[in-house]
Amino acid sequence: MFSLSVNDHVMIAHSLPHEFFGPAQALHGATIAVEVTFTREELDEHRVVLDIGEALALLDEALTPLRYTNLDEHPDFAGRLSTSEAIAEYIGTDLSTSLADRPEIGITVHLRENPRAAVSYTVANRP
């Protein structure tokens, strides 16, 4: 089993309007440091999991709709809880669509939202 991980970040505003979230119910924000790990059983003909440049481009594409946005008004999050877990799932789903023609590649999205908390999502229906 091989993996390739690349990273990037986005800076977003959002609120989590449910008493469950305590002070995070208020409008606040986060720098979300994203690391995506692509996995494969065997390397391809160039002895890589994926080209690093392509991996970074795929991640950039997935993050572009989120850059400098207020998720409370974002078409894909408005009216839904934009927890870090939900954002990870959103990014993973987008990457999975981009890699629809390569089902042999597994995808895990890891998000660090602050120095003390991070989440991850491994895309379902992939290895």
Next chain:
Amino acid sequence: MFSLSVNDHVMIAHSLPHEFFGPAQALHGATIAVEVTFTREELDEHRVVLDIGEALALLDEALTPLRYTNLDEHPDFAGRLSTSEAIAEYIGTDLSTSLADRPEIGITVHLRENPRAAVSYTVANRP
């Protein structure tokens, strides 16, 4: 598959009194940086693995008996080897008890004892 990771640290003294451990047989100490990862197949109704505040509180509770202690005299370690692996198992077992009513949550405890060495323990009998 989703995960949430939170972290904290404790500062302990201990010795590893068996020749296997070379210079670490002497009384010394460690800052143990702990990261716990909680995993779940599906998010709960608030779209999270676990509330971050609850996760940090559970970890704090598990670490409190270890803070500023000499493990050589700690009731749970005295007379037993308090290797990092054993400390990870101790913390994981404690967290597993705290989450006895939520068996769907997996638990992995990761301990960094110095810049060049770290250990982990994944609780048995959980996903």
Next chain:
Amino acid sequence: MFSLSVNDHVMIAHSLPHEFFGPAQALHGATIAVEVTFTREELDEHRVVLDIGEALALLDEALTPLRYTNLDEHPDFAGRLSTSEAIAEYIGTDLSTSLADRPEIGITVHLRENPRAAVSYTVANRP
């Protein structure tokens, strides 16, 4: 010359409404990882720069008004550009007031707003 550094973080929303800031003109947010460094020529009678617990408490006090806020509506930032540099100056000024009775302690506030950019402010009129 001695120093003590402690750290914490806040998660804020804000916008930078001037064309100079390009896409950051939109409402977005940031996790701001703050490290404060206190400096002193000589240690005190307990051989420390400052008690770590007191240093963490001073920092917590300075950050509390910023936690989970939208700076665009914060009394100290509304109508003014809340750049990272301005936030660093705000925190440093607050810490300097708290340490008004100890002018021998220098104060530098370091803020990391994302993995690729950080700022700092050293309080004026202190060593």
Next chain:
Amino acid sequence: MFSLSVNDHVMIAHSLPHEFFGPAQALHGATIAVEVTFTREELDEHRVVLDIGEALALLDEALTPLRYTNLDEHPDFAGRLSTSEAIAEYIGTDLSTSLADRPEIGITVHLRENPRAAVSYTVANRP
């Protein structure tokens, strides 16, 4: 399941002579930060996965043939693409040979080649 991770680094030159690699076709180099994770179902009689000193020595042994080399002229890489994935596989295979008498230990090699990209290889035919 338990794990122990230790780390070290090597500084190598190489080229990736295939148009697939764009600018990395030219002779360049990398600091490769290596972290190896050893896994085991149960701890041994000293309550460890492996002695940290032995783990660091095994890693040092595996890295020695790579230190301060040009992989383009290295007997094990000349004429083959020395991608990070291939280097991870090389190191993992070497460690697996060293641990041939302990098949119960799993081995994963993680290489960071720069702040934005990392790869890993989990040795096949081990747990």
Next chain:
Amino acid sequence: MFSLSVNDHVMIAHSLPHEFFGPAQALHGATIAVEVTFTREELDEHRVVLDIGEALALLDEALTPLRYTNLDEHPDFAGRLSTSEAIAEYIGTDLSTSLADRPEIGITVHLRENPRAAVSYTVANRP
């Protein structure tokens, strides 16, 4: 005093052909993680030290001639010792030229060449 720091990296090959450098005399390579810190006494009219985008662009410009190169054949290093200190000075001098019209900005270049060693250069004749 305020500062802004931004970072990037380059991957280069080189040799240090003098017995003083021991095994680093051989052709090898390095990932050089560069952090540049710009300092200013007072913020500008936008309450920043420098625009982050401009800072990243200046750094990218300074690093472009080094990306994926063999310094032994680089016009600015061939026949001279390309130590990390010398590379830091080269980058700092380039940035200083780019900022010739803003002499009020101090410049420090920090290079990490591996997890255990880093160097810095503060440009002379600036604050």
Next chain:
Amino acid sequence: MFSLSVNDHVMIAHSLPHEFFGPAQALHGATIAVEVTFTREELDEHRVVLDIGEALALLDEALTPLRYTNLDEHPDFAGRLSTSEAIAEYIGTDLSTSLADRPEIGITVHLRENPRAAVSYTVANRP
């Protein structure tokens, strides 16, 4: 102005027997991650601040008397408060003695005792 930084760590036990230190009065321990920064106005004839190998050896020599020890019984700390600041001063003084013949080199010792607190000491009577 140039600098070279190298790092290492030690694992020690100690207590801070004065009510000022609260729970740290008890015997506990720490992993102390040490980074030493050597500074010089001009590079030497090999275009370095100091040879990295020599710098690491000097640091190792300074740390050897502390490795795996209980500072409460260490000849240089017994009966005195072994705060992180005091340990930094001890290491800096030792390095300064080792570099007595090179007074043009400045020395700063930076110690991280846990993820949230660090101290530093810059040796007096040096640049």
